[in-house]
Amino acid sequence: MLDEPMNGLDPPQIREMRDVLRDYAAAGRTVILSSHLLGEVEQTCTHVVVMHEGRRLAAGPVAEIIGDAGALMVGTLEPEHAVAVLRAMDGIEGAEPHPGGVLVHYDGVPPSAVVAALVGAGVPVDRVGPSGRLEDAFLALIAAPGNGDGAPGDDGLASPAGSDLVGGQGGAP
Incomplete structure (x- = not known):
């Protein structure tokens, strides 16, 4: 102790x-x-x-x-583009712009798939981390x-x- x-x-x-x-x-x-x-x-x-x-x-x-279970902060200079991509994905419960990026709530999709979808759609991702x-x-x-x-x-x-x-x-x- x-x-x-x-x-x-x-x-x-x-x-x-x-x-x-x-x-x-x-x-x-x-x-x-x-x-x-x-x-x-x-x-x-x-x-x-x-x-x-x-x-x-x-x-x-x-x-x-x-409270990170199912939540993730994605750093990007294009939060609006990221939100549009994420809201079209299965397994995403919500995506909201936050200073310096997007707060993503997910269920049934691994965080790596979130990042792959963003990068695949041309969204620049500079960091990924816990939401809080x-x-x-x-x-x-x-x-x-x-x-x-x-x-x-x-x-x-x-x-x-x-x-x-x-x-x-x-x-x-």
């Missing part, structure tokens, strides 16, 4: 610490860390538990907490009405006051 393992480290040491944690988890061990550096948690952990005022608000795989960030999900969870109604921190991971995020990697979450 580690509390803020990346805090105060320089970039080379942060990378080394990430590697150490991943190697430890790859050996079948569970690593539990507590951190407010949500970008690091997102890069390092496979599962998270969001705590606020001693209550668990959410727990699960990072992608589920972020852990920080956004965390802030939305703690700001949601009734957030004090989360399950009590009966899993031994309760934060005595304020908000916290516990991340885990490897083994059972």
Whole structure:
């Protein structure tokens, strides 16, 4: 169990610490860390538990907490063209222009097929990534009405006051 393992480290040491944690988890061990550096948690952990005022608000795989399952951000300088191509595709539930690209909601089609369709239609694609960030999900969870109604921190991971995020990697979450 580690509390803020990346805090105060320089970039080379942060990378080394990430590697150490991943190697430890790859050996079948569970690593539990507590951190407010949500970008690091997102890069390092496979599962998270969001705590606020001693209550668990959410727990699960990072992608589920972020809400990335079935959503993707595609970077392009031609968002209108991309939206037209995507809306004509089977398996696309929605496509909306966003700053720097298009937010795509899909079901039953792999992300690689989304990119292939865009490139095949002449849409320049410069990046593809998750639709959200852990920080956004965390802030939305703690700001949601009734957030004090989360399950009590009966899993031994309760934060005595304020908000916290516990991340885990490897083994059972």
